Structure formats: C-alpha cells, structure tokens
Amino acid sequence: xxxxxxxxxxxxxxxxxxxxxxxxVKATMGHVRDLPKKGKGVDADAGFSLDYQVIEGKETVIRxxxxxxxxxxxxxxxxxxxxxxxxxxxxxxxxxxxxxxxARRVTxxxxxxxxVRRSVDTPRSIDYNLVDAQQxxxxxxxIVGYEISPVLWRRIRKGLSAGRVQSVAARIxxxxxxxxxxxxxxxxxxxxxxxxxxxxxxxxxxxxxxxxQYFAPLGEKKAEIKTGDEAMAIVNAVKxxxxxxxxxxxxxxxxxxxxxxxxxxxQQDASRKLGYAPRRTMSVAQQLYEGIQIEGHGLTGxxxxxxxxxxxxxDDAVSDARGYIGREYGQAYxxxxxxxxxxxxxxxxxxxxxxxxxxxxxxxIVRGSLSEExxxxxxxxxxxxxxxxxxxxxxxxxTIDALSAGQIFRANHTQIKFPGFIAVYEEGRDEEEAxxxxxxxxxxxxxxxxxxxxxxxxxxxxxxxxxEASLIRALEEKGIGRPSTYAPTISIILDREYVLREQKQxxxxxxGETVTGYMREKFGNIVDLTFTASMETDLDLVEEGxxxxxxMLQGFYGGFKADLDRALEDxxxxxxxxEPTHETCDVCGRPMFIKLGRFGRYMACEGYPNECQTTRxxxxxxxxxxxxxxxxxxxxxxxxxxxxxxxxKYPECTFMTWDTPQKTTCPxxxxxxxxxxxxKQPICENPVCAAFVPEDQRxxxxxxxxxxxxxxxxxxxxxxxxxxxxxxxxTAxxxxxxxxxxxxxxxxxxT
Numbered sequence: 061x062x063x064x065x066x067x068x069x070x071x072x073x074x075x076x077x078x079x080x081x082x083x084x085v086k087a088t089m090g091h092v093r094d095l096p097k098k099g100k101g102v103d104a105d106a107g108f109s110l111d112y113q114v115i116e117g118k119e120t121v122i123r124x125x126x127x128x129x130x131x132x133x134x135x136x137x138x139x140x141x142x143x144x145x146x147x148x149x150x151x152x153x154x155x156x157x158x159x160x161x162x163a164r165r166v167t168x169x170x171x172x173x174x175x176v177r178r179s180v181d182t183p184r185s186i187d188y189n190l191v192d193a194q195q196x197x198x199x200x201x202x203i204v205g206y207e208i209s210p211v212l213w214r215r216i217r218k219g220l221s222a223g224r225v226q227s228v229a230a231r232i233x234x235x236x237x238x239x240x241x242x243x244x245x246x247x248x249x250x251x252x253x254x255x256x257x258x259x260x261x262x263x264x265x266x267x268x269x270x271x272x273q274y275f276a277p278l279g280e281k282k283a284e285i286k287t288g289d290e291a292m293a294i295v296n297a298v299k300x301x302x303x304x305x306x307x308x309x310x311x312x313x314x315x316x317x318x319x320x321x322x323x324x325x326x327q328q329d330a331s332r333k334l335g336y337a338p339r340r341t342m343s344v345a346q347q348l349y350e351g352i353q354i355e356g357h358g359l360t361g362x363x364x365x366x367x368x369x370x371x372x373x374x375d376d377a378v379s380d381a382r383g384y385i386g387r388e389y390g391q392a393y394x395x396x397x398x399x400x401x402x403x404x405x406x407x408x409x410x411x412x413x414x415x416x417x418x419x420x421x422x423x424x425i426v427r428g429s430l431s432e433e434x435x436x437x438x439x440x441x442x443x444x445x446x447x448x449x450x451x452x453x454x455x456x457x458x459t460i461d462a463l464s465a466g467q468i469f470r471a472n473h474t475q476i477k478f479p480g481f482i483a484v485y486e487e488g489r490d491e492e493e494a495x496x497x498x499x500x501x502x503x504x505x506x507x508x509x510x511x512x513x514x515x516x517x518x519x520x521x522x523x524x525x526x527x528e529a530s531l532i533r534a535l536e537e538k539g540i541g542r543p544s545t546y547a548p549t550i551s552i553i554l555d556r557e558y559v560l561r562e563q564k565q566x567x568x569x570x571x572g573e574t575v576t577g578y579m580r581e582k583f584g585n586i587v588d589l590t591f592t593a594s595m596e597t598d599l600d601l602v603e604e605g606x607x608x609x610x611x612m613l614q615g616f617y618g619g620f621k622a623d624l625d626r627a628l629e630d631x632x633x634x635x636x637x638x639e640p641t642h643e644t645c646d647v648c649g650r651p652m653f654i655k656l657g658r659f660g661r662y663m664a665c666e667g668y669p670n671e672c673q674t675t676r677x678x679x680x681x682x683x684x685x686x687x688x689x690x691x692x693x694x695x696x697x698x699x700x701x702x703x704x705x706x707x708x709k710y711p712e713c714t715f716m717t718w719d720t721p722q723k724t725t726c727p728x729x730x731x732x733x734x735x736x737x738x739x740k741q742p743i744c745e746n747p748v749c750a751a752f753v754p755e756d757q758r759x760x761x762x763x764x765x766x767x768x769x770x771x772x773x774x775x776x777x778x779x780x781x782x783x784x785x786x787x788x789x790x791t792a793x794x795x796x797x798x799x800x801x802x803x804x805x806x807x808x809x810x811t
Contacts (some may be wrong), residue, residue, distance in 0.1 A: 063132035063179070064166075065125065065152060067139055071171065074351025074359040075138070078173045079180065084128060091117045093151040095198065100206040102199045104621075108447035108613045110199060112151070122155055129156045134164060136183060141167035141411060142367050142544060143603065144195070146190035153186060160185060171361025191604040196609035200595065200616065201223055204586060205622075211582070211627050212575060217633050217656070220575060224586065224595070225541045226552045227579055231527055231587045232534055234561050234576040236566045243522035248284055249272060251293035253469050254512035255303055255462055257500070266339055269511070270499050272462050272469035280308070291515040297465040303508035306463035309709040314452040317481035318369045319401040320413035320445050321544030324536045326366065329444070329530035334436050335564075335683065335723060338528055338547035344437045345414075354429045361417050362426070363441055367543045368411040369536075371401035372711075377412070380419040381449040393451050393480060399446070415445040420784035424441065431741055432724070453480035458499050462508055473499045482563070525565040539593035557660055562680070571656055572637045584626040585619060645674045654678055660697055679708070684721020684732040687746035689713045693721045693732070705734075717745060719758070726751055736760065 062083045066072050069087045076085040093112045095101030102112040113322045114122060129135050135158060137149035145167070153163035164183035168175055181201075201224050208222035251274035274294065276283040285291050321329070323342075330341040343364035354360045385394050403415075416438070423439040430438060454477040462469045476482065526534065532546045541549055553559045558572030568576070576587065585591045596618070601607035638653035645652055646664040650672065652663050665672040679694035686693055686707040693715075694708045706716035719734035723741045726733055729749035733742035736758045743753040 061128075061132050062134045062136065063125075063128050064136040067145075067148065068346075069779070070351055071350040074171050074361055075168075075176055077359045078176045082773050084132070084178075086125060086128065086177060088121060088125070088148070088152070089118070091115055091148060091151070094203055098221075100202055102202045102206075104203070104613075104617055108199060108610050108617075110195060113148065114155070126156055126323050129158065135162055136164050136166050136180060137186070138166045138168065138179075139663055140367070141169060141365055144192040144544060146187055147194035147198075150186050150188075150191045168365070169362075169411050170364040171349065172417045175417075189603050189605040190241050190741070192609040193599050196602050196612055197599055199609075199613055199700070203613075203617065203620070208579075208583060208586070208627075211624070213631075215627075215632070216281075216574060216578060216636060219658075220571075221556060221588050221769065222575070222579065222583075222586070223549075223552065224592065225545055225549050226556075226558075227576070227583075227587050228391050228540050228589060228592045229531065229535060229549050230553045230558045230568070231576050231580070232531065232538075232540075232570050232589070233553070233566050234573050236523060236526055237568050237573070240525070241521040245519035245521070246286075248286055248516060248518050248520065249288060251285070251291055251469075252514045252516065253298070253303075253462070253510060255469075255508045258507040258509050270460065270471050271497065272460070272471040275468040275470040278466050278468055288515070290519060291517075294465075294467055295513055295515050295784050298467060298510070299513065301465035301470075303462050303464040303510055305502045305506040305508060306461040306468060307459075307504060307533060308461075309459045311457050311459070313455045313457060315455060315480075315482075316452050317399075317450055317485075318487040320373060320415050320448045321441060322369050322371065322413060323367050324369065324413055324532050324546060326441070327532050327546060328529040329488045330437060330440060331527065331532075331564075333440065336433070336437070337551075338532065339551045340433075341437065342547045344433050345441075347434060348438055350442075352429060353433065354426050357421070360421070362421065362438055363417060364413075364415050365411050366414050368414060369404070369543050369732075370411055371403045373401075373415060375411055377415055377419070377445075378398050378449060381446055385420050385446065385450055389450070392478075393483065395449070395451050400450055413445075414441055416442045419446070433735075437781075444487075444788075445483035449483040450481035450484065450664060453482045454478040460499055460502055463511075470627065471497075471499055473497060492652070519530055524568055527564050528561075531566060536625060538595055540589065540797065542550055542596065557656070570637045570639050574634060578634055582630070583623050587621065596649075643676075645672060647674045652676070661788060662697075679706075680710075681723040683723045684734065686713060686715050686751075687729075687731040687744070688715045690731075716743075718760070719743070719745065745760045 064075065064079070064083050064085045065088060065505060067088050067090055068074060069089070072085045072087040076083065079085065082795050087702040093114055096111060096113050097116075099111070101113075103109045103111070137152055137232055139145035139148040139152075145487060146165075149163070149165055152158075153160075156163075159663060163186060165186050166179040166183050168179055198265050200364065203241040204222060204224040204227075207218060212222060213568065234705060252271055253274075254269065254271050256269040274283075274285065285294070304763045313478050318325075326345065330336040331338065334341075336344070345363065348362045349364070349366055351359045352770045353360045354362075355693065382394060382398060420474045423442050426438070428434050433784060455474050456477040457472055460471045462471070470722060524530075528550055531550060535549070553572070557569055558575060559566050559568055561567075598612050602609045602612060617621070636656060638655050641654060643652040643663065644650065645667075648667060648671075651664040652665060652674075653666050654661050655668075656662075663676040663678050665674040668675060677696045677698070679696045682693050682695050684693040684705070685691065686709070689707060689709060689712075691707050691709045691713060693705050695703060696706055698704055703716055704716060707713040710716070717734055719736045722733045722735055724733050724742060726744040726746065726749060728751040729744065729746050731744065731746040731749065734745050735742040740760050743758060744751040746752055
C-alpha cells in the first residue's frame with residue numbers, strides 16, 4: 061500500500077480516481093502544524109527558534125496518518141507546489157517521524173491523469189530551501205504582527221493589527237487618497253465642430269455628416285487650449301472662414317493578444333469582467349484546480365495551479381491549443397509559429413501560467429457540471445489561453461482632418477479589419493478607449509459646411525482611487541508580496557476596516573489613515589515600499605539557497621527592535637476622528653457621525669452616548685435590487701457584526717436576507733438573484749415568482765456561532781423587525797426584545 065497525502069478532500073478524491081487501489085489518498089484538511097495562536101512563537105534571542113504546535117482539532121487526522129504511514133510501503137507528500145505547500149510537507153514529515161528517504165515529495169502543476177502518474181513515478185526529496193523561505197516569511201509576519209499590534213492597541217485602540225504586507229497595501233491606498241485631496245485641478249477647453257458636405261444634409265449624420273475635435277494649428281503637434289479666451293479666439297476665427305477636407309488617411313494597427321493568466325492578472329480580469337473579489341476568485345480557482353465531477357469524464361481537474369507568476373506554457377498545451385484553433389477558426393487565425401511569452405525577471409517561474417488542463421473540454425461542454433461562478437471563471441481562463449495562441453487582430457483607423465482659418469479639426473474612427481484573437485477574448489481595461497463614430501467617405505479638398513460649433517470648459521481630474529484590480533497591479537509592479545498573498549492582503553485591510561469598498565473603489569477609513577500615519581512615523585521601514593520589496597527579494601534568495609533564512613531575519617530584526625523600543629517610549633495616544641455624514645438624527649436633529657465600535661463601524665448621533673442614544677447600522681450599496689420593490693439592496697452589519705442584506709427603503713419595505721445579491725437576474729421574473737453561502741447556484745427570492753426558493757430549501761447551516769451570537773444558518777428576522785433593531789437571526793434561546801432597538805442603545809464599553 062502506498063500512502064499519498066494532500067491538503068483537501070476534493071483534491072484527494074480526484075487523485076484517488078486516477079491512481080486506483082494501489083494508493084490510499086488522504087487529506088490533511090489544510091495545515092497540521094503552525095506557530096501558536098496565542099503568543100509570538102518566534103524567539104529572536106534563541107537564534108529565531110520557532111515554536112511549532114499541532115493545530116487544535118488536527119490530532120485525530122495526525123493519528124490516522126501515523127497509523128497509515130507505519131504500514132505503507134511508501135509515503136508521498138503531495139501538498140501544493142509552492143513554498144507553503146513545501147512547508148506543509150515538511151511539517152508532515154516531522155509529525156509522522158519520517159526520514160528524508162521515506163518522505164518523498166510529489167507536486168502536480170495540473171491534476172490530470174497523465175500529470176499525476178508522471179509525478180508519482182518521479183518523486184523527489186523535500187526542498188529545504190523552499191521550506192526555509194516559508195519559515196522566514198512566517199517568522200517575519202509573526203514578528204511584525206505580534207510586536208507592533210500591541211503598540212497600536214496602547215496608542216490608538218484595541219483590536220488593531222499591523223502586518224508586513226497589509227500595512228504597505230493600506231499605505232498605498234492612503235497615499236492615493238492624499239494625492240486626490242492635494243490635487244489642484246487645471247482648466248482646459250475643447251472645441252467640437254459639426255460638419256456636413258457642402259451639398260448634403262443640414263446636420264451631422266451618417267450620410268455625410270460627422271463631428272471633429274479641435275487638434276492644432278496646421279502643421280503643429282496636438283495643442284492644448286488652456287483658457288476660455290484662447291478657445292473663443294479659435295471659435296471666432298473659424299466662424300468667419302469656410303471648412304474643407306485637408307486630408308483623409310487610413311492606417312492599420314496590429315494588436316497582439318494578452319499573455320496567459322498569472323495569479324495577479326487573473327484576479328485583475330476577474331474583478332473587471334466578473335466583479336469577483338480576489339478572495340472569491342482564488343476560492344473558485346482552487347475548486348477548478350482540485351477537481352469537479354464532470355458528466356462523462358468523472359472527477360476532473362480543469363485548470364493548472366493557480367498561484368503562479370510564470371508565463372511559461374508546456375509544449376503539449378500549446379500544441380493542443382493550436383490544433384483547436386485550426387479546427388474551430390481556420391488557418392488564418394493561427395500564427396505561423398507558436399507564441400512564447402517571457403516571464404518577468406523577478407518572477408519565481410516555478411509553474412506554468414494558469415491554463416485549462418484539457419483544451420478539448422471547452423466551457424460549453426462542461427457548463428452543465430459547473431456552478432455559475434465556476435463556469436464564468438473557467439470560461440475566462442479557457443478563452444484567454446486559447447486567445448494567447450491566436451493571430452494578431454488588425455484594426456483600421458480612418459482619420460479625417462478638416463481645415464478652417466489655419467486650424468485643424470480631427471475625427472477618428474477605428475474598426476476591426478481582421479478579428480484574430482478578439483474573436484475569442486479581449487483583455488479587460490480600467491479605462492476603455494472609444495472607437496469613435498463612423499465617418500463618411502471623403503476626399504481631399506472637398507468643401508464642408510459647419511452646422512454647429514461648441515467650445516467646452518473642463519478641468520483635469522485627480523488620479524482615480526484604486527480598485528481591487530488596480531491595487532493588485534500596483535502591488536505586483538512594486539514587488540510587494542507574491543501571488544499567494546494578493547488576495548489575503550486585500551481581504552485583511554477590508555476586514556479590518558482600514559479600507560472600504562465604495563462603488564468598486566477602495567477608500568481609506570479614518571482608522572486606516574490614522575494607523576498608516578502612526579506606522580509612517582514610528583515604523584517607517586515596515587510601510588516603506590522599497591524596503592518591503594527588498595524583503596521579498598531576500599526571501600527569493602533564501603528560496604534559491606543563496607541566503608540563510610536566520611541571517612536574513614537577524615539583518616531585519618536589529619533595526620526593527622530599535623524602532624519598536626522608541627515607539628514604546630512615546631506614550632502619546634492618537635485619536636481616531638469620527639467620520640462625518642450627511643445624515644441627521646431622527647430624535648434630536650443633530651448630525652450623525654460614523655464611529656468605530658467593538659463590532660465595526662456604526663452611525664451615531666453627535667450627542668451619543670451622553671445626550672442622545674440614537675445609533676444606526678452603516679450600510680453599503682450592492683449590485684442587487686429588492687425583489688419586493690426594486691429598490692437597491694444594501695449590505696449591512698448587525699449589532700454583533702454579522703453581515704446581511706436589506707432593502708434601502710426599510711422600514712417601508714421589510715425585505716432582508718443572508719444571501720449575497722448578484723448582478724444576474726431571474727429568467728422567470730427578471731428580479732435580482734441571490735447566492736446562499738453554501739449553494740452552487742444563485743436563487744430567486746421573489747415570493748411571487750415560479751422559481752422562488754423558500755428559506756428552508758436554501759441550504760442554510762445550523763451550526764451556532766461560538767461567540768453566542770446569531771446562528772450562522774438561522775433564518776432572517778421576521779418582517780416587523782428592523783435590521784437596525786435586531787441581528788438578522790431568529791434564535792429561539794434569545795429574547796427578541798422587539799421594543800428595544802440595539803442600534804439606538806449599544807453599550808458604551810463597545811464603542
């Protein structure tokens with residue numbers, strides 16, 4: 061009997077189906093050993109010894125694995141193919157008392173029968189350089205988190221946290237907000253003129269009319285109009301002069317396909333195109349990687365490993381893609397030679413890029429076996445991979461320059477001459493370029509008649525706030541973190557409420573700005589982008605065996621300890637300012653402010669808690685609409701910190717739910733769909749719709765929360781109870797106290 065150990069049950073089931081009865085495949089259910097939950101677990105004075113402990117609840121799993129390992133002919137450690145996975149394999153080796161010869165390591169870039177068999181037949185030893193790099197990262201994160209966080213508790217407020225990467229990510233968002241506030245808008249003008257052929261029509265139209273923008277004086281480069289006087293001088297000049305076509309030109313431009321996905325670009329495009337948060341993207345990608353029951357194919361891993369910064373593709377994968385393109389699209393869409401993409405110099409390049417495991421399983425074939433979010437992400441990955449091996453798109457741009465009074469007015473229109481890869485996929489962008497309106501056929505010297513002219517005043521805009529997609533790109537470009545850290549880093553700064561998501565944009569809270577300002581002052585290196593990027597480079601050197609992990613920690617700790625001691629000497633407390641709102645108190649009419657309490661942000665009267673008891677939950681808009689009245693559904697938090705969703709017209713409309721609103725709509729009634737946490741498919745919650753799913757059929761789990769709060773799977777409250785008055789849970793053991801609104805009476809100690 062051969063024992064093969066992986067992390068997740070889904071992965072175990074898929075691999076077991078490929079290996080057959082000669083192998084027993086078991087899952088650890090994640091990590092088995094880690095630094096202690098309470099206490100730093102890193103002793104700098106003892107040469108950075110790490111106090112690893114068995115994770116609570118994993119004792120039974122370890123006993124079972126030990127028993128199986130004793131009787132096994134071989135033990136294969138098949139955890140994920142990255143630093144963290146290598147470290148988990150090492151922890152298993154230590155816990156199972158295996159020698160280096162007994163602990164054989166196998167990795168799967170893709171979970172296919174061919175790859176699994178190949179890896180099992182060619183095991184290797186544990187790579188201790190990878191293990192050391194992960195230990196160094198873990199120790200660094202513990203030192204920073206456990207040493208700085210208590211300082212923040214004493215100087216700002218309890219419950220705060222600092223992190224080696226999260227603090228830098230928060231600083232990037234705060235820095236952008238400060239740029240926006242400091243921005244001074246600059247005036248500029250544009251002039252738009254409507255033109256038609258001298259012998260045709262009376263207004264701009266497709267049969268001879270078009271609109272052109274002011275470009276520059278004849279023979280000069282594009283000019284800027286900075287004042288209204290400059291604009292009116294040009295307007296008055298051309299009003300007194302005729303227009304004619306100065307030139308007509310066309311130009312072809314090739315556009316190359318985007319490379320296959322890395323972790324960063326997958327998270328960015330899933331955010332732009334699908335609206336998925338990075339954490340959600342990685343969760344769904346993990347499911348696709350580990351294996352899904354596909355009709356007619358059994359358990360199948362659909363994509364390659366999803367934590368990678370490499371653009372490398374296997375020869376077999378490229379050959380399969382080219383064969384598919386030739387069959388489905390024709391030879392015109394197939395480049396003469398396969399495309400190869402160069403990985404960035406700083407990338408680890410340990411794995412291939414993210415791609416489908418089987419080209420002959422296109423999304424349309426497997427759709428019936430996938431949930432909606434699995435299908436959408438798989439299609440994104442599959443389309444981008446196929447497109448990256450297709451021919452360039454050819455775009456034709458038609459440009460008409462109109463001349464009057466020595467001034468050029470230009471009109472452009474771009475259209476697709478040959479679609480190439482665009483037939484399958486086009487990369488999402490933060491700011492899309494407009495192709496311009498269609499233009500009529502014109503010839504040089506042709507007279508034109510002006511039918512309108514419109515000067516317009518504008519002001520330059522500040523840089524935009526980061527979105528999750530653009531923040532990931534910034535982290536990657538600045539060398540902050542690695543593929544496995546982007547999603548958890550953004551989740552942490554959102555969960556800690558250092559940053560809020562508003563209309564897809566990331567905005568720092570007063571708490572986030574206060575903490576970042578304190579970190580800049582007291583721990584400058586920790587939030588310095590260059591310093592943090594150099595730490596990532598040092599970790600890469602540890603992985604390559606070029607630097608001792610304990611030497612790296614020693615080099616970091618000296619300066620860090622000095623900063624920590626200076627911060628502890630300064631006993632000045634820092635106040636987090638309340639955030640003003642445009643709302644007023646229903647009771648006394650004073651302004652309402654957003655405050656921070658034990659369970660997060662809430663809104664309270666200016667006179668709270670001494671002069672007025674009015675409080676309200678803070679809510680955020682979502683993409684969904686109320687199935688009862690079509691108003692916007694808002695994301696809210698109950699008094700105990702549980703997230704739920706309710707109609708913005710409450711209490712006039714009493715709709716509320718635990719389920720997440722979706723952009724998609726019900727095919728039966730057209731109302732927004734909602735996705736229960738444990739369900740694969742979104743459901744309709746419109747009670748008059750034929751597709752309505754009652755609450756007792758939504759798969760809610762009944763496990764109670766350990767803090768004694770609302771049960772995770774409890775039904776939403778009765779319609780008469782406002783979310784502001786009661787957490788959205790109906791727990792029999794709790795007295796509802798309908799007449800007392802917790803939102804108006806939070807205990808003072810909780811704020």
